[in-house]
Amino acid sequence: MMSTKKIVILAGPGESTDILFHALDAEFGVHRIILETPVSQQQLLKRRTEKLGYAKVAGQILFKLLIAGPLAKTSGKRLQAIKQQANLNDRPLPEDRVMRVPSVNSPECIAQLQALKPDVVVVNGTRIIAKKVLTSVPCKFLNTHAGITPLYRGVHGGYWALANNDAAHCGVSVHLVDAGIDTGGIIAQALISPTPEDNFVTYPLLQLAAGLPLLKQAIRDVLRGEVKLQPAPAGISRLWSHPTLTEYLANRRAGTR
Template sequence: MSAVPEFAGKKIVMLAGPGESTNILFHALDAEFGVHRIIVETPVSQKQLLKRRAEKLGWATVLGQIAFKLAVAGPLGRGSQARLAALKKANQLDDRSLPEDRTIRVPSVNDPACIARLQALSPDVVVVNGTRIIAKRVLTSVPCPFLNTHAGITPLYRGVHGGYWALANNDAAHCGVSVHLVDAGIDTGGIIAQALIQPGPEDNFATYPLHQLIAGLPLLKDAVRAALGGNIQLRPAPEGTSRLWSHPTLAEYWANRRRTGVR
């Protein structure tokens, strides 16, 4: 763990779900600034997740999403391993496991145990990645900014798979990544920075998120630097309709692919 001399004594705490993107973000920030601790929540069970999604979208949509995952997303992911490995190598991404001596496990980011940990750690900035929606009581439990890297251009592409949905809508001008402040909404916090990605013909649904993570890393580092220096500046939101996107169904994916060629 290293630290930038001008920020010596400042504490960066990550609040995250388990997964490769969390590992990559941790090591990138740790190499740049030094991460004090990372609080990792236990993910929502698949059964509970599907039930909640069905309550919002209906079982017909959820079953279509499951069919997409089984018939398309899974095979694409398995078939894209070489491409993903090449992108990680080219961008020197470190996806090793988190160091256990700096990792704190909690049942949920919204559990009282998480609030207690945050207050005890007294961070100067909290970096969020891959968690469930964070309750306002958590966001106000410590007097520091919470930053998130979102795989989409907010507020046009909130929710999930923002890069894919932009391309599927013939909206390459908004296919990218955002770094924003976290509020109690879903990807509705103030925008700090945004960048576009330009996937190649060898890319697909499984590789777009890694492109977004790569493009977002320097933005996140700049945002952390600004947060530690107390000079975060927000930028105007792009014009357009704010929309919350979900996972594509199998029918949606094939209709989009026939119409646009987007994989």
């Protein structure tokens, strides 16, 4: 049933945004998609090096080149099977509903949000959103995070849970967005059960498939004004990054692909 409320997606470009849009549009009708221009690779590497150091970033680059790239090519059948099983639509976004901004934190983005007057904003794959943006419109911002927060914040939460022999926290979270990194109030969480066919590049798609029903219910609750937050799971909150080649190979030997 289509909603009369305005649902706006605030996202970076990519397949997960395409899938997210079509899932929500079929259920509610998405009013507009605001797409930001991604941070350049050069700028991304510079920031990452400042935070993690040259050795760590060099190891991450080697992992991407020697492992993640080839894995993506050999995992095509499995990725397609997940899409078919979960009925995920990855067609491109309809250009007539796309609005482009240089950054989610730009004055242009704030102006677009204020002009659209959304009832809920769904975030996907953007840079960290500044408080000035989150407070620019009087509605909630929701995000689907590929990890169980706050234990696995950052990136590749499913992979790192498995690498830590922590399958009990290998999953996905839907949460409110605040100015931190995956630190907003938890609305819902679900676990995934990877098969022997799955690996580093298929885990995120499994997480997205598991998270979409949670996100849809969270949107319904937000529109009805009935959002209830869950207590955070016990454990240490940690921000995770991309694995280095050495880390991946060590985890691979231990059984995590």
